[in-house]
Amino acid sequence: MVSDEPNSYREPYTIAPAASATPVLRYTWTEFLQEVNNLAKGLMMLGVEHGMRVAIWALNYAEWILVQFATAKIGAVMVNINPAYRTFELEYALKQSEVDTLILQGKFKTSDYVGMFYEACPEAFECRPGNIRSEKFPYLRNVVFMGEIIYNGMYRWSEMIEMGKMISDSELKDREDSVEFDDALNIQYTSGTTGYPKGVTLSHHAVLNNGLIIGDGMAFTENDKLCIPVPFYHCFGMVLSNMACVTHGTTMVIPCPAFDPEAVLYAIETEKCTAVHGVPTMFIAELEHPNFSKYDLSTLRTGIMAGSPCPIEKMREVSEKMYMRDIVIVYGQTETAPGVTMSTTSDSLEMRVSTVGRAFPHTEIKIIDPKTGRIVPYGETGEICARGYMTMKGYYNNPQAT
Known part of the structure; x- marks a missing residue:
């Protein structure tokens, strides 16, 4: 649910589509x-x-x-x-x-x-x-x-x-x-890789608190501006971006309708963004853009790299060349609204580039042997199981799959 009170007295820009060829729309x-x-x-x-x-x-x-x-x-x-x-x-x-x-x-x-x-x-x-x-x-x-x-x-x-x-x-x-x-x-x-897509049904409680915890992990405040090139239809855009901003009074900057690496770089410089999200391929496209060096990205400090395995060396490169010293990783799935684990800005760079962090608050996690269902010893590979406030209500109109 959306509360009228927490942000009504503040006047940061809320939505600022920023691309050089289009007019900028702003909301307080x-x-x-x-x-x-x-x-x-x-x-x-x-x-x-x-x-x-x-x-x-x-x-x-x-x-x-x-x-x-x-x-x-x-x-x-x-x-x-x-x-x-x-x-x-x-x-x-x-x-x-x-x-x-x-x-x-x-x-x-x-x-x-x-x-x-x-x-x-x-x-x-x-x-x-x-x-x-x-x-x-x-x-x-x-x-x-x-x-x-x-x-x-x-x-x-x-x-x-x-x-x-x-x-x-x-x-x-x-x-x-x-x-x-x-x-x-x-x-x-869901993507439907194992059949027809399933409609993951999420609650107010799950989405709101996931966004809140995500924003906390990046130490968001009303002084931050998040550039959002990830798609809104996905949890990465809707929850890890939009909801994380709204729960912290952080400005949302929409650089382009669909991903364009130079539009992202332009928006970061023009709007003086302090954070930017993306999947690894987005960050690679930005770093390898021929005009990358022309843009001033020095206002950046944090953001999320997620959505697929994040190469350690690429994380280091983003941290150094894009000034994202506090970049973090979130791990999860749509069925968990979506975050389950996260590294935070207080973790060391080594921790943030080599792990997916620790379990969210109010979330239980165990690693099991999928054949026996038993918890595996420390250091062994297994299947991750999670439960908590963020768990979906079910697959819509699909009780069998649920």
């Missing part, structure tokens, strides 16, 4: 809260009730973060849809998670999101906004376009916001008060 915390409330009211006016699924199919735009917190505020369940999905994958996600409302962006490079939606749901051409009728998607009623182009069967973003003015502040407050800490907050789809 107060403005951010107002935008979240406006969107929450708009969703309520569309008929989104507590527990209904609201999907977002978009890259890293400011609207994505607004949807993240507006759905949380009204007790809806946000469904993250991978922007790389094609039509058949969109169909699967919409059906499997029983989506009521879909929010989608326009074209990006070769991806035509509106076109793919119409391919999946041609009936939308003949429907009025808010009245989608489809045998394939029996739960789907609303589609919202993140822009001002008029499409058949879709609300425009501004149209939804305007409709929300019919909802009073007291109605919004009543809805917010009905949300419980262990309610479902979010559905994220």
